[in-house]
Amino acid sequence: MTKHDLPFPAGPVFGVAVDQGSGLEAAIREARGADARDDDLPTFKRIVVETLSPEATTMLVDATYGRDLLESYAPSCTRMLAFEADVYRISDEDRITALPEGLSVSDFPDLGAQVLKFFLYYGPNDPPGLNARKADLVEDIGRRCRASGVTFLFEPIVYDRALPDGMSADFALAKPELVRAATATFADPKFGVDILKVEIPVNFDFVEGFGTGAMSRSEAQAAFAAAADAAGDIPLLYLSAGVTFERFRDALAFSREAGVEPLGFMCGRAIWSDAIGIYGADGPAAMTRWMRSTGRERLARLKEAIA
Amino acid sequence: MKKLFNSAETMVDDMLDGFVSAYPHVARGQSDPRVVLRGIDRKDADEKVTLLIGNGSGHEPIAMGFVGRGLLDANVVGDVFAAPSADLILDGITEVAGKAGTILLISQHSGDMINGRAATMMARDAGVNVLALPMYDDISAAPPDRKKDRRGAPGTMFVYKILGAAAEEGRPLADLFDLGEAVRDRIVTLAAAVSPGISPLTGLPMFSLPEDEIFLGMGVHGEPGVGRVKVGPVADLVDLMVGKLLADRPIGKGGRACVIVNGMGGTTTMELLTVWAETEKTLARHGIRAIAPMIGSYVTTQEMGGFSLSLLEPTDDMLACWTAPSNTPSFPSIGFPPVVCAEKDMA
Numbered sequence: 001m002t003k004h005d006l007p008f009p010a011g012p013v014f015g016v017a018v019d020q021g022s023g024l025e026a027a028i029r030e031a032r033g034a035d036a037r038d039d040d041l042p043t044f045k046r047i048v049v050e051t052l053s054p055e056a057t058t059m060l061v062d063a064t065y066g067r068d069l070l071e072s073y074a075p076s077c078t079r080m081l082a083f084e085a086d087v088y089r090i091s092d093e094d095r096i097t098a099l100p101e102g103l104s105v106s107d108f109p110d111l112g113a114q115v116l117k118f119f120l121y122y123g124p125n126d127p128p129g130l131n132a133r134k135a136d137l138v139e140d141i142g143r144r145c146r147a148s149g150v151t152f153l154f155e156p157i158v159y160d161r162a163l164p165d166g167m168s169a170d171f172a173l174a175k176p177e178l179v180r181a182a183t184a185t186f187a188d189p190k191f192g193v194d195i196l197k198v199e200i201p202v203n204f205d206f207v208e209g210f211g212t213g214a215m216s217r218s219e220a221q222a223a224f225a226a227a228a229d230a231a232g233d234i235p236l237l238y239l240s241a242g243v244t245f246e247r248f249r250d251a252l253a254f255s256r257e258a259g260v261e262p263l264g265f266m267c268g269r270a271i272w273s274d275a276i277g278i279y280g281a282d283g284p285a286a287m288t289r290w291m292r293s294t295g296r297e298r299l300a301r302l303k304e305a306i307a
Numbered sequence: 308m309k310k311l312f313n314s315a316e317t318m319v320d321d322m323l324d325g326f327v328s329a330y331p332h333v334a335r336g337q338s339d340p341r342v343v344l345r346g347i348d349r350k351d352a353d354e355k356v357t358l359l360i361g362n363g364s365g366h367e368p369i370a371m372g373f374v375g376r377g378l379l380d381a382n383v384v385g386d387v388f389a390a391p392s393a394d395l396i397l398d399g400i401t402e403v404a405g406k407a408g409t410i411l412l413i414s415q416h417s418g419d420m421i422n423g424r425a426a427t428m429m430a431r432d433a434g435v436n437v438l439a440l441p442m443y444d445d446i447s448a449a450p451p452d453r454k455k456d457r458r459g460a461p462g463t464m465f466v467y468k469i470l471g472a473a474a475e476e477g478r479p480l481a482d483l484f485d486l487g488e489a490v491r492d493r494i495v496t497l498a499a500a501v502s503p504g505i506s507p508l509t510g511l512p513m514f515s516l517p518e519d520e521i522f523l524g525m526g527v528h529g530e531p532g533v534g535r536v537k538v539g540p541v542a543d544l545v546d547l548m549v550g551k552l553l554a555d556r557p558i559g560k561g562g563r564a565c566v567i568v569n570g571m572g573g574t575t576t577m578e579l580l581t582v583w584a585e586t587e588k589t590l591a592r593h594g595i596r597a598i599a600p601m602i603g604s605y606v607t608t609q610e611m612g613g614f615s616l617s618l619l620e621p622t623d624d625m626l627a628c629w630t631a632p633s634n635t636p637s638f639p640s641i642g643f644p645p646v647v648c649a650e651k652d653m654a
Contacts (some may be wrong), residue, residue, distance in 0.1 A: 023506075025509075036508075038510040038511060039511060041509070042509075042511060054592065061430075064506070064508070064509060066513060067514065068514065083417075084388030085386065085388065085390065085418070085507060086388075086389075086506070086509075092394070094394065095393075096392060096393070098385075098386060098389045098390070098392065098424060099389065099390040099414060099417070099418025099419075099421060100388065100389065100390065100416075100418050101363035101385065101388050101389055101390045101419060102363070102416060102459060102526060103417070103418070103530065104415075104416050104417040104418075104530070105417045106417070106448070106449075106456055106525075107531055109365060109532060110531035133425065133429075135422060136425060136428075137425065140421045140424070141421065144417055148590055196636050243489070
């Protein structure tokens with residue numbers, strides 16, 4: 001599948017993700033306090049979908065709530081559904097994503113979902129046997145996507161067992177190579193990946209001009225370029241991975257300075273995390289108003305950053 | 308929605324604690340507490356082919372309730388509505404494997420297939436003689452010329468039971484695998500959903516359905532089906548469903564069909580027996596004798612309302628295995644002894 005065959009309108013992809021599960025539910029419950037209701041999480045997601053899908057190229061929802069939410073998308077917005085189970089024991093030592101039991105790849109077309117998203121923790125320095133199993137899993141899903149005519153978006157989230165603190169300077173210095181290696185691995189055509197959703201390869205808390213300066217701007221630019229080159233012909237979407245809106249906007253702009261031409265971005269919390277407090281304090285109507293103004297404005301500013 | 312659990316994090320293990328302490332038929336595995344093994348009636352795995360299946364929890368009594376003599380040797384229990392991991396399935400295979408070989412039954416959904424095949428490959432790499440048998444029977448998921456794309460539905464219980472009885476007799480692995488495929492290829496299932504189940508994880512309905520509509524073909528989690536029909540007399544609904552099942556896999560006049568009427572969790576015995584009565588009458592109008600019914604809520608999705616109807620046109624051997632005695636926590640006695648069947652067939 002070439003860039004032109006992807007089920008998106010022409011031009012960059014401006015994606016919004018709202019596929020978070022139990023973690024988001026807990027945050028909303030805490031924000032709501034005594035007013036918490038069982039349906040707060042789906043209500044929150046529905047507001048995000050209804051307010052942003054007219055402006056977004058695509059939106060990502062989860063398998064648990066997403067089937068109903070897909071019907072609320074604006075017609076212009078490509079439907080993307082996560083192929084992951086909503087479980088409380090998210091990962092064991094091997095960090096292999098739990099698969100849904102009642103959702104098959106072949107169900108996606110009937111559900112109206114054009115794109116399947118699958119995420120997997122991947123440690124390029126993990127034992128080869130474990131990584132071979134993860135590779136088999138991704139390849140199997142890719143094969144099923146091709147058989148069902150579903151676009152396969154794969155999201156490797158990198159880690160290194162030797163550097164367990166993902167916020168440390170040591171991990172920040174190792175991250176560019178981890179992202180590059182993971183990108184290079186899954187860009188292999190055998191996996192059938194149509195789009196790679198990848199992390200920003202540097203942690204700007206450690207980049208000169210943004211944070212401590214442990215990494216120079218030129219090193220950071222080189223890291224962006226190397227990680228993007230590793231994708232070959234596979235289009236890249238950058239994910240916000242929980243950073244603040246301002247930091248993600250700066251990172252997207254920085255990628256352009258580095259000469260990278262991503263397909264676009266997938267952004268979740270950076271756009272709507274502040275809406276949790278609004279929803280908690282003032283309820284759904286107030287959140288809807290906030291999303292229509294600030295939420296849409298944030299999406300527009302991210303579009304500008306990558307233009 | 309109020310649910311009687313301690314917490315989402317512990318609900319599966321709390322349930323398993325109750326299950327293994329309530330029934331002597333079952334015990335927890337040594338390798339992982341999510342593996343349920345026979346507690347009594349174990350046979351030498353060098354002499355008897357072992358059978359197991361993995362599934363997400365939330366659908367009880369299947370499949371842990373079918374562990375015991377004449378049925379399964381193990382069940383691997385995943386998280387709620389999540390396919391058990393390949394590692395967990397591998398633990399289950401390893402627990403029951405012996406020289407006679409093992410069959411891993413897989414109800415066909417992508418996650419179960421992916422993890423089941425991975426576990427099978429790892430086990431074979433470790434020298435275990437294990438075969439994976441995908442099971443699929445839901446006619447709403449794909450047309451007859453793409454049977455292999457169908458998903459597993461409650462009709463797969465025919466495979467469990469018939470293979471379980473045949474394995475108990477000591478039949479060899481290859482014969483059992485062939486029998487399993489033959490049974491699978493004779494099963495058709497169609498479901499009618501009336502109301503959604505409430506997810507124990509979220510406390511919310513798993514899909515929405517108008518009050519006056521029934522969804523035909525919907526999978527147990529709300530997977531897409533064939534369409535909606537208006538609520539009316541159950542006789543009309545059964546007539547429609549039997550017609551679709553027979554159109555998919557015809558049974559000739561004078562033929563016979565074993566029947567499963569499976570409740571989805573929120574449908575009463577009163578209703579299920581009514582469905583059975585209408586099924587028997589409808590099949591009779593087609594010149595087909597409905598025999599050896601299994602009626603009850605065995606493959607459930609919490610309090611989901613509705614039922615599925617499964618037909619199997621059995622060979623004599625399949626019928627004998629289907630009606631053979633078993634001893635498990637949940638599999639019922641099937642009320643059609645083989646000897647009676649043979650006599651009726653000769654009549």
